[in-house]
Amino acid sequence: MDTLALALLAFFATGYFVLAGADIGTGMLTPYLGRTDRERRLVIASFAPFFLGNEVWLIATAGVLVGCFPDLEGELLTGQFPVLVALLTGWIVRDVGLWSRGRGPGPRWRAACDGAVVCGSWTVSLAWGVLLAGPLTGTPYAPAGGLDALLAALATAALFAAHGLGFASLRLTGLPYERARRLVGRTGSWQSFALTGVLLAVLPLAAGLSLSPADSTADGTTLALLVPALLVVTPLLIAAQAWTWWTFRHRVTRPSYL
Template sequence: MNLNDVWFLLIAVLWAGYFLLEGFDFGVGVLLPVLGRSETQRRVLLNTIGPVWDGNEVWLIVAAGATFAAFPEWYATLFSGFYLPLLLILVALILRGVAFEYRGKVDSDRWRRNWDRAIVFGSLVPAVLWGVAFGNIVRGVALNADHHNVGGFVDLLNPYALLGGLTTLLLFVTHGAVFLALKTTGPIRASARAVAGGVGIAAVAAAGGFLAWTQILRGDAITAGTAVVAAATLVAALIANRAGREGWAFLATAVTVLAATATLFLALYPNVLPSTLDPAYSLTTTNAASSPYTLRIMTWVAVAFTPVVLLYQGWTYWVFRKRIGVQHIPPATSAPPPAGAARP
């Protein structure tokens, strides 16, 4: 295996880690108005991901940076051809991060409701558009001989990619609901289990159809195996969730996300962006890669710093591993106005 293949594998691992960790973040955000019937319950939901959501987004930054450094032509073609959906994802993620920080700054129900809407929007849009984007990456786009995408935005809204967007949305919501059942107590835990069971059935249907279509499009014996693992573990997650075994259910949905991501990257390889005009125009791990010297330097950097990042993030999850409920949320208080300030 040469360094081109090694870095394709590492980028696949980074995206799988991102979807695994940020996936339940997105699910929690989408479920905020569904499971958060009161301000205290919404604070419980947000506190389950509060210590980890920004660390989870590091996986996206590293994945994008690794793509830029290891496969610059893939990065350039991808970000120019997918400009509008990726811009929408970026805006949604920025708005979501601001909402997490700002919703508690003013003691106003209207203020908090507006920022809660921003959290839902900032979670829903990426959950859908990442599936659409990766559906198009696997399916291929209209690359010409110069590796320029000559297709338009409407071309990205094809049935296969739209099914991919529906699949990631339902899968992330199921993953997030199972995470909430694992991390909370009382009525929220019971409601999260009910939501996971209901949405999970729809996720099984969507994911089964999308992975089967992927297998027909670009699959082989290996992708068939990973697709079966993804489907089987998702069904196992629903069974464990129904039995009240949230830890096993979350482990199963985690394996589902990893196996589904592996299926997409295995179906893509050795291409990194196929051409629908002519297979000879496709970007591959060979013609899109950086120089061998660049890849060697990147490899040493990855070997040195990746264990540090993994240990730190693992420690964060261990520290905040316990369940929380409404009894752990202190009453909301607002800071008194400065002396002499007029009250509104």
């Protein structure tokens, strides 16, 4: 059961970084990809069908961490509390901007919501960098500081942006596509997206190894209840995610409801 719990934690964490990294990165690049209101709506339409489903992977990761590794969760929550607050704030601001964009009175409202999407996306990516810097530099239960935190935050944000760029070049059309394709270069859209996806998957795995979660698993009775339930739910989550990506596999040609 301990091994299965660890595998589920790693699976959900890497799934979140690879999948949600696409919409976070695209949101970060919205001002570059979309120069007009209509173009920005097109950029948002490229990831609008995916972002809620992608966030489920983070919720699943948190659920596995709380249920199967309670001691580790408590130590991380206490030690990294300021970084987690920044991460959650960016997440909320970003989602509020996405949901509110199409419900306002005019261009200024939409511009403000676009700013919330961009700022929230950058905050989330930078906060993940600082959060991961702790485990990777040997201080998992305290916020990293100094040059280590700065470099980790910038490197992680750059990786999210590159992943979003590859995703955008697969989904967009028109001038936003041309801008994305220009930065992707000769690597190719799929190759770029796959490469950054692998690199993003490595980040939580490397951080997890330094945390030694196997030393803080819950008792056998708790694992015997939670792990089988998770094994039942996981195929449903994968199926729903696969259906979403297959249904919205085509390039966007017009704005969405957001």
